[in-house]
Amino acid sequence: xxxxxxxxxxxxxxxxxxxxxxIVELCTAAYQTxxxxxxxxxxxxxxxxxxxxxxxxxxxxxxxxxxxQPERLPVLRxxxxxxxxxxxxxxxxxxxxxxxxxxxAYLIEYDLACLETDQVTFFEHLGWQRWxxxxxxxxxxxxxxxPEQQNIMILRLANTPPLDLDRLLxxxxxxxxxx
Numbered sequence: 001x002x003x004x005x006x007x008x009x010x011x012x013x014x015x016x017x018x019x020x021x022x023i024v025e026l027c028t029a030a031y032q033t034x035x036x037x038x039x040x041x042x043x044x045x046x047x048x049x050x051x052x053x054x055x056x057x058x059x060x061x062x063x064x065x066x067x068x069q070p071e072r073l074p075v076l077r078x079x080x081x082x083x084x085x086x087x088x089x090x091x092x093x094x095x096x097x098x099x100x101x102x103x104x105a106y107l108i109e110y111d112l113a114c115l116e117t118d119q120v121t122f123f124e125h126l127g128w129q130r131w132x133x134x135x136x137x138x139x140x141x142x143x144x145x146x147p148e149q150q151n152i153m154i155l156r157l158a159n160t161p162p163l164d165l166d167r168l169l170x171x172x173x174x175x176x177x178x179x
Contacts, residue, residue: 005051005058005095007102012039012046012062022057023050023083030085038083041176049103051086051095059086059095061103066174068114069138071167076111076160078171084115100126104155113155114171116179120151128153131169137178138170149179 015023020039027035043064051059066080081103086096104126107113117123120130131152136143152169171179 005053005098007049007051007099009106010048010050011044012042012048013044015039015048019050019057023048023060026057026060026087027083027085029088030091035083041174047106049099051099053090053095057087058090059099060084061096061099063103063106063113065110066114067172068112069170070161070163071133071169073161073163077109079107079110079113079157080171081113081115084117084119096122097126107155107157110157111159111161112157115153116149117151117153120153123153126155128155129165131165133164133166134168135179136168136170137173139173143170144173144178146178152179 010019024035024038027038042062046062046064048060048062050057061084062082063079064082066078067075068078069075084096084100104113115123115128124130131154135146135149135152137146154163154165156163
């Protein structure tokens with residue numbers, strides 16, 4: 001029997017209860033942490049990249065629009081990547097990389113891509129770079145430093161201006177989280 005990987009795209013608003021449950025289960029297993037409130041934080045236009053191996057969901061990532069500002073540059077329309085996960089039984093087989101390659105191809109309208117991760121090496125192999133400078137959340141003109149978030153990574157896109165990875169990087173605050 002031949003196994004085929006199929007990456008399908010869905011907006012958050014298009015995902016039914018059964019698919020939501022499968023994505024939450026996948027992320028919970030991959031991260032070994034509770035993802036039951038994951039969809040609470042997502043806008044309805046979030047774009048999910050869902051990888052199927054035959055008929056089983058084995059990998060996932062979602063892109064939402066956030067607004068990131070590198071010091072001395074304008075605010076950039078940013079593809080914020082979240083919940084990059086693969087079922088533990090299928091990890092290290094290229095499924096996550098396939099999802100990320102597919103996702104990257106859809107980021108042409110963005111100035112930059114950004115994510116937070118504990119898997120720095122995985123993303124570095126895909127061309128992402130770790131932000132070395134200070135990081136902060138931004139609410140209006142107020143900044144909240146986030147020094148605990150050491151693994152913020154960016155991916156330069158066609159529209160990305162020249163960046164200094166050692167300068168301050170800020171992101172607009174959202175309900176319940178910064179990065």
